[in-house]
Amino acid sequence: MNKHVVMSGMRPTGALHLGHWEGALKSWLLLQESAVCHFSIVDWHALTTEYQDPANIGGNIRQVLLDWLAVGIDPEKSVVYLQSAVKEISELFLLLSMMTPLGWLERVPTFKEQQAQLSDRDLNQYGFLGYPLLQTVDIVIMKADTVPVGEDQVFHLELAREIVRRFNGLYGDCFPEPQPFLTPIPKLPGVDGRKMSKSYGNAIYLGDSPLMVGEKIRPMVTDIRRKRRSDPGVPEECPVFALHKAYSRAEQIKEVAAGCRTADIGCLDCKKILIANVNEFLEPFRQRRSQYENMAVNDILATGNLRAAERARHTLAQVRDLMKI
Numbered sequence: 001m002n003k004h005v006v007m008s009g010m011r012p013t014g015a016l017h018l019g020h021w022e023g024a025l026k027s028w029l030l031l032q033e034s035a036v037c038h039f040s041i042v043d044w045h046a047l048t049t050e051y052q053d054p055a056n057i058g059g060n061i062r063q064v065l066l067d068w069l070a071v072g073i074d075p076e077k078s079v080v081y082l083q084s085a086v087k088e089i090s091e092l093f094l095l096l097s098m099m100t101p102l103g104w105l106e107r108v109p110t111f112k113e114q115q116a117q118l119s120d121r122d123l124n125q126y127g128f129l130g131y132p133l134l135q136t137v138d139i140v141i142m143k144a145d146t147v148p149v150g151e152d153q154v155f156h157l158e159l160a161r162e163i164v165r166r167f168n169g170l171y172g173d174c175f176p177e178p179q180p181f182l183t184p185i186p187k188l189p190g191v192d193g194r195k196m197s198k199s200y201g202n203a204i205y206l207g208d209s210p211l212m213v214g215e216k217i218r219p220m221v222t223d224i225r226r227k228r229r230s231d232p233g234v235p236e237e238c239p240v241f242a243l244h245k246a247y248s249r250a251e252q253i254k255e256v257a258a259g260c261r262t263a264d265i266g267c268l269d270c271k272k273i274l275i276a277n278v279n280e281f282l283e284p285f286r287q288r289r290s291q292y293e294n295m296a297v298n299d300i301l302a303t304g305n306l307r308a309a310e311r312a313r314h315t316l317a318q319v320r321d322l323m324k325i
């Protein structure tokens with residue numbers, strides 16, 4: 001049986017947290033064992049929104065790379081590369097832009113949504129409109145058939161399939177139609193109870209030290225019913241419990257829930273169990289990170305860049321041929 005070809009990417013916007021683990025990295029690791037995987041740090045995509053202040057992108061690239069390696073993305077198994085190091089992507093972006101109707105890009109919902117959300121920035125750029133086409137190129141230049149993404153990306157994948165169909169129809173079969181490999185958007189709350197997100201400042205990072213994990217979880221808001229130690233609570237209403245469900249063992253989850261409802265356990269003891277479990281979960285990542293920190297991770301990226309560029313060159317030669325250019 002032919003192996004699936006996987007491609008996915010992340011923008012280098014900063015260190016990764018448990019939300020990234022639940023929403024993406026977990027399934028990347030799974031796919032890495034059975035498919036031909038390509039994982040790209042998409043720095044050109046970062047520029048579409050950060051073009052006014054790109055100073056942090058370089059540092060963030062290293063940060064993301066270290067986080068990927070720390071969780072176990074294995075550069076021997078997967079091609080790990082930097083988007084901007086594969087110049088073939090820019091040529092295919094140009095070629096496909098010739099046959100991509102403006103209307104298809106304008107009706108992608110994230111276009112208007114992001115403009116509204118980041119209203120402090122001017123996002124009326126050609127590059128920003130082209131974001132989903134650039135993403136399409138990331139995918140098709142590797143001839144990927146499987147794209148692990150969150151549900152927020154299904155429209156981008158739909159556009160990618162439309163462009164693939166249009167290309168194959170106009171010039172001849174070249175690209176497979178990429179299917180999303182959906183990762184449920186994690187219901188993981190941050191330490192303030194809202195969705196875990198860097199911009200809310202409520203995230204537990206994959207690189208947090210044991211001390212930091214404790215300092216973040218100890219002051220967490222709990223179920224408001226538990227004003228005093230003797231007040232029973234409703235665990236389902238408590239963000240600490242939501243984290244327990246993700247990182248504690250089944251019997252601990254049961255014990256904590258029962259103890260919360262009867263006020264047999266105090267919130268501080270409940271949090272202590274969670275702190276220990278989150279730290280236990282992060283420990284293998286810390287170990288691997290410290291190994292990689294002493295290695296030349298730039299070389300790892302450089303090797304991945306070469307492998308990615310070789311595959312891209314192949315595809316592009318075929319495209320040029322089909323487009324008679």
Ligand code: TRP
Nearest residue numbers: 007008009010011042045135138
């Ligand atoms: N748009 C994706 C996001 O915001 C990132 C991305 C860029 C991507 N190129 C990709 C994801 C290719 C999958 C495949 O998360």
Ligand code: SF4
Nearest residue numbers: 223238240260267270
């Ligand atoms: Fe939340 Fe645990 Fe306190 Fe219950 S005991 S309110 S689950 S922290």
